Amino acid sequence: MPVKRAAGAHEPKRQRGHLRVAAIMEAGIAVFTEKGYDAATMTEIAARSETAIGSLYRFFPSKEALADALLLRYAEHVTGQLDALAQRASSMAQDKLADELVDFMLSLESQRGFTVALLDARGGSEVRRTRFRQAAREGLGRVLRAAMPALPKAKSETVAAVLLHVLKGLNAIDVDKAAARRLLQAEIRLLVRVYLGSAQQSAQASR
Amino acid sequence: MPVKRAAGAHEPKRQRGHLRVAAIMEAGIAVFTEKGYDAATMTEIAARSETAIGSLYRFFPSKEALADALLLRYAEHVTGQLDALAQRASSMAQDKLADELVDFMLSLESQRGFTVALLDARGGSEVRRTRFRQAAREGLGRVLRAAMPALPKAKSETVAAVLLHVLKGLNAIDVDKAAARRLLQAEIRLLVRVYLGSAQQSAQASR
Amino acid sequence: MPVKRAAGAHEPKRQRGHLRVAAIMEAGIAVFTEKGYDAATMTEIAARSETAIGSLYRFFPSKEALADALLLRYAEHVTGQLDALAQRASSMAQDKLADELVDFMLSLESQRGFTVALLDARGGSEVRRTRFRQAAREGLGRVLRAAMPALPKAKSETVAAVLLHVLKGLNAIDVDKAAARRLLQAEIRLLVRVYLGSAQQSAQASR
Amino acid sequence: MPVKRAAGAHEPKRQRGHLRVAAIMEAGIAVFTEKGYDAATMTEIAARSETAIGSLYRFFPSKEALADALLLRYAEHVTGQLDALAQRASSMAQDKLADELVDFMLSLESQRGFTVALLDARGGSEVRRTRFRQAAREGLGRVLRAAMPALPKAKSETVAAVLLHVLKGLNAIDVDKAAARRLLQAEIRLLVRVYLGSAQQSAQASR
DNA sequence: AATGAATGAGCCTTCATTCAT
């Protein structure tokens, strides 16, 4: 296709740009996770992604902009996953849903520390964090309402916020030994089931 | 009274010193909470406590020493409160215990963000954070074992870690409106009750 | 010429970098000499070389690194000169050798005070100073052994250390008037001749 | 004696003052020697002499004043010793004189580093150092003229300056092993003899 | 558009000196 060809003249550049951006974001996640937002340096992120510091700043005009972009992409990933889960949730046994939520959270384990680095840490825009949490809570709220149609919207938002916090414990709670970590995760899995059960009950009762 | 006089001769100094230290610690909590450990500056802490930077360093020889002192004091407070609670816990209805735990955590509200700033954040000694968490978990574990003698020690440790995380949600979860905050806290109160009930059951079952 | 052009593309940078480094080193020598290692400030060295403080640190990552580099360069210069002298020393009358040593030392006059600032002073790495002295002594030892093959190695090392000290007097001894300085230098020249003669004699005697 | 008694009312204070000053000076020598002028801190000197910092400043109004006082006392000691030597020098064999000079210098060994710390180091008043050197040179000059009446005054000053420098090598030259140090000192002893001999000759020749 | 050298504000910390008690 001529169109393709014609575009091709610039496509490689864009392609390269995309690769560059991807490399930067990957490096950004790694460095922010390892060092935390403040201790991370733009120089190191540039070096790890084999990008000139000037180029890094062309794509992300500030450290904060990079963090924002990272968080946005993460939010989109989380939202997407939760929405997919929401579609299946209506026809799902409650304990199954609990397990899926736990497993989904565990699948984000690689992001462990990243969340803390960019969300819980002070410094940097309050906006950034608020927006992210909002997205996650809303996504989780949609899952809950799909699974429990009886749940009023207001209640679902509160439950989502609490549930999200509980789930974050899966990756955020520090334990020294691997065995302890497994116990902990099992315990949280249990708690999520119990909590969902309790929420369901109260939803039906308030009907 | 000569005694009073004699004491008075040096009391002012000590008095002033104590006030100074108190002012610094208060300012430290405020600034660490607002900015996080890394972004907090000793200069600002000095300014807020109306202390010359040199004086600040006389009392706390490094930024880390200040954070440590803050955390230590906080840990002692928490441990003390939990131990007091443990003594009353054995003769307490379970829902009452849940409420007391929630109320205790809410009483720490003034420390909101502080925990995150100094504990969850990167930066500063890993040791500091680990030690604090250990203390809090152990204190909570003692409360649990007092309330549920049937709970095996290992299980109590896991439950304590999870329960602590849940309770932290009371202060840590960000909500925009006061009404939402009240709902949230009520929800967590409920969850704590449910969780304690579930733990109790499993403890008796495993007997 | 394309070659020239191609080279020109990067040459300016390198060129500038070299000039920058040279300016910094010159300023470093000046400031260290005037103030001594401890009292010298990186800020002043930066200012004198018209370098931004950040740039100074790009080239020399610490005050000590700068001092080390300065000393290393000086050591190489001294060693090189002494080795050149060693080659000519075997076919040289003894008084001629004495004169050459004295003249060589006087040629370092511009370094007056520098030696003291970085070598004799406290502060900064012990290693740095030790290494430099070792190099100078060994270089002078090689000159001596070339000139007096009968001199045992051990003896030559001792003589080198003493001779070096004597020669340092040429630049290190403070005198108020220019005339006094000339007298002093003539006196040391005499002493060096006498000392070399004495060393020669003892070398031949111990044969 | 009533006079003594009357004075006694204040004497203890003065006595205490003297002790205090002596303790401070001792501590000052120790700390300057160990750390060098710049790195030495008034606080440490106060602590080592068990003096309140405020009291230290009452006796010595600045760090430099303390260094000056130390140097002055040292200069007086050196001058006194040299003058005593001068009195015996006229009836002394030349080699004996050389030995006495060397031994005297070695007796100052405990001051090793002190000299460097306060004299050779840059920083602090140029005046201080100049004055000290002048005193030492003049003292040594008197010894020389006593021993060699034929030596013209101008010549004696030059020789004194050079000889002083040579003698300083006894304590100032850094060597790694004790054996090397002994060899070095023997070598310098030899050199001093040779030099004195040479000076004597030239003095008699120029008669 | 890419590059990376250059910039300089700002951080943590030290220490000579002062002065209220």
Place this chain on the structure above:
DNA sequence: GATGAATGAAGGCTCATTCAT
């Protein structure tokens, strides 16, 4: 006079960001 807490200027060093090439 004695004391030592208080002061704040200044030092070494880092790093986000810019801009000439």
